[in-house]
Amino acid sequence: MLATVVFAQSEGHKAPSEAEKSFTLLKTLAGTWQATVTTEPPVPEMGNGATAEVSLRVASRGNSLVHEMYEPGKANDPARYDHPITMLYVDADRLNLVHYCDAGNRPHMVARASADGKTVEFDFVDLSGGNEHGHMDHAVFTIIDANHHTEDWAYMMPGDKPLRAHMDLKRGQ
Secondary structure: OHHHHHHHHHHHOOOOOHHHHHHHHHHOOOEEEEEEEEEEOOOOOOOOOEEEEEEEEEEHHHOEEEEEEEOOOOOOOOOOOOOOEEEEEEEOOEEEEEEEOOOOOEEEEEEEEOOOOOEEEEEEEEEEOOOOOOEEEEEEEEEEEOOEEEEEEEEEEOOOEEEEEEEEEEEOO
């Protein structure tokens, strides 16, 4: 009888998967962030050293993380300006990222954790919607400390030409 009780208790406390650990880590980024953005190759209209605001919000009772990016001085009008939304969630022991892009597509990526426990890297899996204007292809979140993290995004332009954006983010006050 005692063995049955011990076994039942251990079943109730299953160790979190790597995907769940990475998701829990990313949820600590909830809040508003000020970013300095650089691109490679440089994009004049984006301006290297440009600023952006990023909002990360835990939603759906902790089951999703909403990542929204805004350009300072631009109205929150999705019909006129690019304010991309990225959703992160765990499904079947995989941490998924779906980026809702102004290019009209939705790239899907899956995470792999790093050995240091501070970096979560997302690799491209598939694409919904067209690829006429390219698609987001790779993302890396690196946590420096509670008030500082970086994000590296790779966008695959038509002709498989990569455009990389690096964001250095500081938590807003």
